[in-house]
Amino acid sequence: MKKGAFTIVAKNYFGLAEVLGSAIKKVNPEVDFHIFIADEVDDDKALGAIKQSKFFYHVAKETLDYAEDLWFDTAFKYNITEFCTFLKPHCAEYLFGKDYDKVIYFDPDIYVFSALDPIFRELDDSFVVVTPHITTLEINYTGNASQNDLLATGIYNLGFVAFRKCDQSSQLLSWWKSRLQDMCFVDRADALFTDQKWMDFIFSFFDSGIHVSRDLGRNLAPWNFHERKIKSVDGAFWVTNRVTGKEDFALIFVHYSGVNYRNFKDSNLNLPDLNLENYPDLLPIFSIYEQEVTKGRIADFLNLSYSYNYFDNGIEILHLQRRLYRRALANNVTYGNPFKSAPQASFYQRLKKQKLVDSSFVKNELDKMRKDTYGDYYKKVSYINKFFFIVNRLLGFKKYYILAKFFIKYFRPENQYFLLDKSDVSKTL
16 A cells, blocks of 8 residues: 655745655655645756755646646646645646555645554545544634634645545546636635635535544644643643543644744744744644754745746736736636746736836735735725715715625726726626
8 A cells, every 4th residue: 555645835845845754754654755846946056955855856847747838827827825725636646646545635834743644544444534624613712713714714724635546536636626727716705715615515525435534633723723732741742622621632743834934043933823822832842843944954945936926027926917817817818828028919018018017016015015014004094984985975875885885896806807908897707
């Protein structure tokens, strides 16, 4: 029985993937570990460093059976997170094609603390294993992640998913892959959240063979810290239910989602939206992870740029431009390779002609802008509110209400396509 595990990264996270691989090999040396690189390795120094890895690695564009024009379309319309998750079923199918019988996918920001044998055993009777974001029923919810966010991101966290090679998993992967081709966006308006939301359907399609693991020692993460407490017994970590106080589970793997790895130079592993001082029992597992990541080669890769963040002239691609391209594809408008800037008929030249390119932006400063980083945010909101208060008085409540409903859809990035093609006024996503 050939067993494998894999992760998918942009090349700047290759060193982080190696930390995951080393952790897996420490507890399951018989498991092959594969790293799929989502973007292109176009730097000789980076390629040389990658070739030194002790793990199997694949540049996805060169490894997966995928048409080049479709590859570039997909890499452009999706951001880095969307694109990496879009690749997941493709990579699983590739490994099954290499005669693996059981495979486990892990996000690269996961660390394995104990053997994966229980998961592989579950795949004897099941063709897929998943873990819910939360497993404890609470009338008065105490979690850190908002319940709205949990609803928006799906029942299961697909930072982990395991498959056994069989007809059922083949059917599921084919269906999933098909959906992700055009519907792997982070887009609440379309009820999408990368690859995750689609897995909510699995019980609709199969009567058996699905294992939903409620083992608290799996996928311990910020969204379930409120229900899982760590304790150490004879040098091993165990997880007990923080809410009920019942049951002990061996800690198998932790999902360090949201950690800013650039803070390592300051020995700061705190999560930006979560105060770990509220969970002192978790500090030992964060300390171990910090030590392992610091020992690894993360610094050798962390400053590498994601290939698909830029047009070929070096200008960074904005979220709005990706969403306009999504709309163009939906309208069956083609521009060739969207990353190319030179051809007169290119997408870049179309953007430039319509004054939708500004090379003065630094590191996507517009896309990274948030209310807590935008100066005098609430003061500016108050000005806007005053403006629309006057609009309401001028139009009357009925017309203002209709206008407000219209704006909900109108201001989606995709619906700014008229900026690119003013003749397009009727089609909406």
